[in-house]
Amino acid sequence: MTQTTVPVIFDLDGTLVDPAGGITGGIAAALTELGLPVPDSSRMDAMVGPKLGHALTQIAGVPAALLGDVIRIYRGHYASTGIAQSRLYPGIRGLLEDFVAAGRPLAVATQKPEGLARTVLEHHGIAGFFHSIRGSAADESATGPGTAPVPEGSVPEGKASIVAAALTDLAAAVPSMAGRAMMVGDRAQDVAGAAANGLDCVGVGWGFALEGELHEAGAVEVVHDAAALYATITRLSERPETTALNGVHADGNV
Missing domain, CATH: 1.10.150.240 (Putative phosphatase; domain 2)
Known part of the structure; x- marks a missing residue:
């Protein structure tokens, strides 16, 4: 497996799926x-x-x-x-299909209840693209069933533990890429959840973030269409291997 197949963890609402009201x-x-x-x-x-x-x-x-x-x-x-x-954002299906065809492992980490997240992904016919689908528990607690512990020193609540669970699943599915991944999301909590697990986050500008929210939170880049997202993920994947792709977000701070 080459560096160009670094796993990607996606947020759901506002990133892959437009809730459309x-x-x-x-x-x-x-x-x-x-x-x-x-x-x-x-x-x-x-x-x-x-x-x-x-x-x-x-x-x-x-x-x-x-x-x-x-x-x-x-x-x-x-x-x-x-x-x-709800509907998929423009270009998302093609982007996922291209990544899967290239052998890039994919996951979803969302604060939507885990079962409901899977239902949404199945509704749009893309659930099968992902090695892992992780979310909150049905009772709206922060973590889903079987969620892995958050790394020491990182943010203990919210998105961090859900991202950690997705990382654990990816490491089990693709042991050679353990510790190597990046996050894609549309809100500050996606950036924070990624940082808490030592990952970079690429922000998407088509979701629900306020003006400047993603940059202020520490997103490594913000893109505005699926083609730019594909190009950015591909480029960032080719950087030298480190635990966090840029080697600076290991303490969970943003």
């Missing part, structure tokens, strides 16, 4: 049903990517006593209509 519409429906205020569109978009429970309490101001009800109603709405509204 399926997430924000479901949240709005749940809040409305319970008589809670619906945030403006910019704050609703900011809720795509982070752990749902955190986003609902910190951004939408949902009281703790109603959090479970909001999530339950939202999940029902998302399963019945939201998944069907």
Whole structure:
């Protein structure tokens, strides 16, 4: 296996899949049903990517006593209509097909519940491209079933442990590439989760990040279409081998 087949771990919503209102519409429906205020569109978009429970309490101001009800109603709405509204971003299917054909191992690490993430990927016919699909537990806790421990000194919560689980799966599937991978995501928590595991993160500009968010978080580069993402991953894969591709993000800080 050559350096050009360095594994890639992808975020899901905002990176591979455009929720196209399926997430924000479901949240709005749940809040409305319970008589809670619906945030403006910019704050609703900011809720795509982070752990749902955190986003609902910190951004939408949902009281703790109603959090479970909001999530339950939202999940029902998302399963019945939201998944069907989603679509792959332009060029993503071709990019994944090209990587698989070239023998590049792929994984998904998302804060969406793991089972639901697999359902979304299966809906779009791309689940089979990935050696690993990792996400949160069904009860919205930060880590999914069988999640590996986060490396010592790294961020202990959120995306870090999910990325760590995907890395463990990749190392088992492709032992020769253990410790070698990069992350692709659209939000600051993707960059942080990658850094916590000693990985670089390439940011994508078509997702839900605020202006400057990805650069400020420490993304190694930010790209704006699938062709640029393919070229950037290919170029970064050819750099000399280190634990982190640029050799600087090993302490989990961004």
